[in-house]
Amino acid sequence: ERAREILERTKERDTNKLGVEAMELLEAYGIPTPQGAIVSDKNAAVEAAKDIPGNVVMKIVSPDILHKSDIGGVEVSVPDDEVASTYDDLIARARNYQPDATILGVQVQEMADLDAGTETIVGINRDPQFGPLVMFGLGGIFVEVLEDATFRVAPVSEPEAEEMIDEIDSAPLLRGARGREPVDEAGVVETIQRISKLVTDFPAILELDINPLVATPDGVVAVDIRATVD
Ligand code: ADP
Ligand code: MG
Structure with missing residues (x-):
């Protein structure tokens, strides 16, 4: 309901790009955002x-x-x-x-705890052939350079979300490489599924990126969100 209101409100503006409103959308879907x-x-x-x-x-x-x-x-x-x-x-x-x-x-x-955390990216876009796609990968400023990402067609099930984490080259970074504490993988899986639900619930969302979703041992937090709506 709240998500619908936020999307209705944005229709009245002269832009189809959402920044901070997208943060409210995520909150409505139970994805943690910073205070x-x-x-x-x-x-x-x-x-x-x-x-x-x-x-x-x-x-x-x-x-x-x-x-x-x-x-x-x-x-x-x-x-x-x-x-x-x-x-x-x-x-x-x-x-x-x-x-x-x-x-x-x-x-x-x-502030999110970047020392203990890893920057990941969770995104959605619509493919003319496959429909809504969910993307997961390494985030932050290196995302374009490393191109370490994987895709699934929404809706994404829990096992599929776990597979997505397995598939990226940087998975060891999330799982405690070099003596680091493993991040909250269940939080990442949950976020992938919630985003998948958002894109299937709202065809008006053409594109959305959480970059970064900071994954720490204590949980995940979406600190930067961008979306394009119809
Ligand atoms: P943009 O992508 O538009 O440059 P971001 O909001 O993603 O802006 O910020 C750029 C970088 O700053 C992030 O990739 C992250 O490294 C850092 N950053 C942003 N917000 C936070 C936060 N709340 N806590 C810790 N680091 C952050
Ligand atoms: Mg960013």
């Missing part, structure tokens, strides 16, 4: 950071900026006393990149 807020002034950014334990991540929110880190639009591990100046920096970089960009604000987000 956070979207703010449009410095003071609100400082207040938002106070509510979040530890350092925060700050990201520019703009429908005109798809790859935020490419333009310096993501700052990780920002301490409370640098939140205000980071807010200004992010806005300035976005303006510098594209003076007429629509800037919706800055997202202040809880």
Whole structure:
């Protein structure tokens, strides 16, 4: 129900690209997302950071900026006393990149534990021949370089989701290579299945990527989501 409302709302806008709304969609489907807020002034950014334990991540929110880190639009591990100046920096970089960009604000987000975690990607798209496809692979900034990913036609069953993890070359990274603690594999399997359900429930979702879904020993968290809707 909530997912339907979110999709209805986005129809009234002039873009078919979803950023932060996509985060609400995932929440509605029970996929964990970091605590956070979207703010449009410095003071609100400082207040938002106070509510979040530890350092925060700050990201520019703009429908005109798809790859935020490419333009310096993501700052990780920002301490409370640098939140205000980071807010200004992010806005300035976005303006510098594209003076007429629509800037919706800055997202202040809880940090995921990247030291203990691995960045994965879970995505969906529609193939003219096979229909809805679910993708799983290694995520983060190396996704294009390493091309370590695998696909299934939705709906994806639990055994199929487990197979997807088996299939990628980086599976040992998730399973405790080099003395690392294994990540919450059940959380990854669950996320693949929930995404599969989302794409079969809503034909209007043409494309959606969680990149990264940070998988840690304690669970998974979807920190960046992009979607294209009909
Ligand atoms: P984009 O893909 O648009 O550049 P992301 O939101 O994916 O922006 O951020 C880029 C990178 O910053 C991520 O791949 C990840 O390494 C790091 N990052 C982003 N959000 C968080 C977070 N909440 N916790 C820890 N690291 C993060
Ligand atoms: Mg990303």
